Amino acid sequence: TDSVATFTATKAHASLGGPIHGGCQALLMEMAAIEKLQHDYEMDSMSIQYLGAPSKRDIRIIVDDPICNTSSSSTVTVHVSLLSGNDPRPKSEGVLQFSPKK
Secondary structure, three states, rough: OEEEEEEOHHHHHOOOOOOOOOHHHHHHHHHHHHOOOOOOOEEEEEEEEOOOOOOEEEEEEEEOOOEEEEOOOOOEEEEEEEEEOOOOOOOOEEEEEEEEEO
């Protein structure tokens, strides 16, 4: 859907701590957020909290609705959660800042 994406990690995406590398998690979050924004924005910054290693190869990425920033009506914040398997607890969470493409 426009709010949930799924991904199956392979050995190429793996790290020592689990089935998917943190950098790969960050890239998936960025791609999902851009899709939610319909490609009209470019990322300015990203902050990710890694809460625990995913225990499964099946990854679910949940993208919240964008929030317009009050200080600048042209920038938006997108919150993204990465979950593992059927576990409802996020394994990582990202806060991504976007501005309109120039």
